[in-house]
Amino acid sequence: MINEINIKPATIDDLMPIARIETACFTNPWWTVNFQIEFNNPDTEIFIAVDTHGEIAGFICITAVLDEFTIADLAVLPQMRRCGIARKLMQTAFDFAKSKNAASVTLEVRVSNSAAIGLYEGFGFKKVGLRQNYYRNPQEDAVLMTVFL
Numbered sequence: 001m002i003n004e005i006n007i008k009p010a011t012i013d014d015l016m017p018i019a020r021i022e023t024a025c026f027t028n029p030w031w032t033v034n035f036q037i038e039f040n041n042p043d044t045e046i047f048i049a050v051d052t053h054g055e056i057a058g059f060i061c062i063t064a065v066l067d068e069f070t071i072a073d074l075a076v077l078p079q080m081r082r083c084g085i086a087r088k089l090m091q092t093a094f095d096f097a098k099s100k101n102a103a104s105v106t107l108e109v110r111v112s113n114s115a116a117i118g119l120y121e122g123f124g125f126k127k128v129g130l131r132q133n134y135y136r137n138p139q140e141d142a143v144l145m146t147v148f149l
C-alpha cells in the first residue's frame with residue numbers, strides 16, 4: 001500500500017483537494033486563502049501524497065525563515081491513516097529542509113495529539129516549550145517541538 005503512494009510537490013491545481021483534506025482532518029482548519037498565501041510564498045513548499053488513481057491522501061506544508069524551518073501543516077485522510085503516509089511526507093519535508101541547509105525544524109502540536117507527537121518523536125523532535133491556550137475549538141495548549149539538524 002505505502003509503495004503505491006508517491007510524494008510530489010503540490011501545485012496550485014491541488015489547492016481545493018488539499019483544502020478538503022484540511023477540513024476533514026481539523027476542527028479549526030486553515031481557510032483556502034491560507035493555502036493560497038503559502039502557494040505564493042517562495043519560502044514555503046507543500047508536498048502531497050498521491051495514490052495510484054491520482055487521488056491526494058495527505059499533504060505537508062513546510063516553510064522557512066532563513067535556516068529555521070517550520071512544519072506548518074500536516075494531514076492524512078482518516079481512511080488512509082496508519083499505513084506510513086505521514087512518515088513518508090515527513091521524510092520528504094526533512095530531506096527538503098536538509099537540501100536547503102536547514103539548522104532546525106520546529107512545529108506546534110496539540111498536547112492531546114499523541115498520534116502526531118509519536119510521529120514527531122520518531123523523527124527526533126524534542127519538546128522545547130508550551131504555548132498556553134494556543135488552539136481553539138477546543139481550546140488547548142500547544143507543545144512546541146524542535147529538532148536540530
Ligand SMILES: CC(C)(COP(=O)(O)OP(=O)(O)OC[C@H]1O[C@@H](n2cnc3c(N)ncnc32)[C@H](O)[C@@H]1OP(=O)(O)O)[C@@H](O)C(=O)NCCC(=O)NCCS
Nearest residue numbers: 025074075076081082083084085086087109115116118119
Ligand atoms: C497525525 C497524522 C498526520 C498521522 O498520519 P498517518 O499517515 O496515520 O501516520 P503514519 O501511518 O505515517 O504513522 C507514523 C507513526 O506515527 C505514530 N502514529 C500515527 N498515528 C497514530 C495513532 N493513531 N496512535 C498512536 N501513534 C500513531 C506512530 O508512531 C506511527 O508509527 P507506527 O505506525 O510504526 O506505530 C494523522 O493522524 C492526521 O492527519 N491527524 C489529523 C491531523 C493532525 O493531527 N495533524 C498533525 C497536526 S500537528
